[in-house]
Amino acid sequence: MTRPTVSYAIECAGLVKVYEGDPPVQAVRGIDLRVPAGICFGLLGPNGAGKTTTLEILEGLLEPTEGSVRVLGCSWEDGDSGLRRRIGVSLQETRLSERLTPRETLRLFRSFYGCGPSAEELLALVGLQEKADSYVRHLSGGQKQRLAVACALVGDPELVFLDEPTTGLDPHSRRQVWGIIASLRRQGRTVVLSTHYMEEAERLCDRIAIIDRGRVIAEGAPSELIAQLGGEHVIEIAAADSLPDHLDDLEQLASVRRVRRFQNMVQLTVSEPQEALEELLCYLRQRGIELQTLRARHASLEDVFLSLTGRTLVEADA
Numbered sequence: 518m519t520r521p522t523v524s525y526a527i528e529c530a531g532l533v534k535v536y537e538g539d540p541p542v543q544a545v546r547g548i549d550l551r552v553p554a555g556i557c558f559g560l561l562g563p564n565g566a567g568k569t570t571t572l573e574i575l576e577g578l579l580e581p582t583e584g585s586v587r588v589l590g591c592s593w594e595d596g597d598s599g600l601r602r603r604i605g606v607s608l609q610e611t612r613l614s615e616r617l618t619p620r621e622t623l624r625l626f627r628s629f630y631g632c633g634p635s636a637e638e639l640l641a642l643v644g645l646q647e648k649a650d651s652y653v654r655h656l657s658g659g660q661k662q663r664l665a666v667a668c669a670l671v672g673d674p675e676l677v678f679l680d681e682p683t684t685g686l687d688p689h690s691r692r693q694v695w696g697i698i699a700s701l702r703r704q705g706r707t708v709v710l711s712t713h714y715m716e717e718a719e720r721l722c723d724r725i726a727i728i729d730r731g732r733v734i735a736e737g738a739p740s741e742l743i744a745q746l747g748g749e750h751v752i753e754i755a756a757a758d759s760l761p762d763h764l765d766d767l768e769q770l771a772s773v774r775r776v777r778r779f780q781n782m783v784q785l786t787v788s789e790p791q792e793a794l795e796e797l798l799c800y801l802r803q804r805g806i807e808l809q810t811l812r813a814r815h816a817s818l819e820d821v822f823l824s825l826t827g828r829t830l831v832e833a834d835a
């Protein structure tokens with residue numbers, strides 16, 4: 518693989534996409550992104566946020582209504598810049614021929630490229646050697662997905678796009694795909710993926726853009742975004758009887774940064790969980806409030822999404 522020659526694998530500005538129709542759909546409403554070469558970059562957002570539309574514009578498969586795109590320093594309008602051969606794409610839904618085997622599928626895809634790893638190397642990379650000669654229709658969802666990722670790698674791409682690479686997979690298959698993605702990044706490739714699983718974004722991505730309703734609402738390293746909450750831990754409580762309406766007092770407790778009512782729970786974002794817990798328990802005892810639930814955990818990207826939108830990712834998906 519040729520090493521990255523540009524500092525940004527992707528630069529796009531002012532991307533807008535309106536799907537014509539009645540009524541028209543504003544899928545992307547002004548997206549700017551800069552993806553440094555060599556990192557794993559994630560678009561995190563609920564269903565319908567505009568992730569696939571954005572990816573397909575970057576992949577040169579869809580024309581933006583407005584905005585500019587540079588991929589590996591080239592523009593899709595430059596004509597035959599060789600750009601297509603330098604990227605690999607795994608679409609949200611890949612329909613591979615059911616009557617071919619993984620080995621045959623990869624040989625077919627390879628025949629479109631002048632170079633790149635052999636079918637055997639790709640089968641080994643995605644752990645499909647044992648299924649190399651089974652029909653695609655006999656593969657599990659996770660195995661098909663790994664084959665789709667292998668197909669994106671046939672041209673030894675500098676930049677790989679993976680649209681929802683683990684959606685619908687069981688936890689074991691998901692981990693296998695995570696392992697493949699981590700290895701792509703170690704090989705020095707740039708990976709751009711979309712996901713609506715915050716855990717996946719947090720685990721795999723060096724940087725993410727959180728996308729909601731066609732816009733980037735936050736961008737940065739997952740740890741930076743979580744740190745911006747002001748506290749890196751969350752304490753959640755629910756009481757047997759309802760908790761008092763006035764939560765201002767809770768904000769006064771040591772190390773509590775923010776208090777939010779969420780469904781029947783109260784969530785405290787705190788910097789020092791032990792300190793906050795001691796004060797909280799004392800507060801509740803003084804008021805005779807009996808707890809039904811008490812949970813303390815690390816803050817996650819889910820909390821970032823909630824604090825930015827007032828919805829959880831799961832609610833936003835529905």
Ligand SMILES: Nc1ncnc2c1ncn2[C@@H]1O[C@H](COP(=O)(O)OP(=O)(O)O)[C@@H](O)[C@H]1O
Nearest residue numbers: 536542544562563564565566567568569570571
């Ligand atoms: N071909 C299309 N025609 C009309 N609307 C579309 C089309 N593709 C996607 N959309 C709409 O655009 C919005 C963004 O979709 P999409 O980019 O697929 O989001 P995501 O990948 O984040 O789920 C959604 O409201 C979706 O229904």
Ligand SMILES: [Mg+2]
Nearest residue numbers: 568569609681
């Ligand atoms: Mg999508």
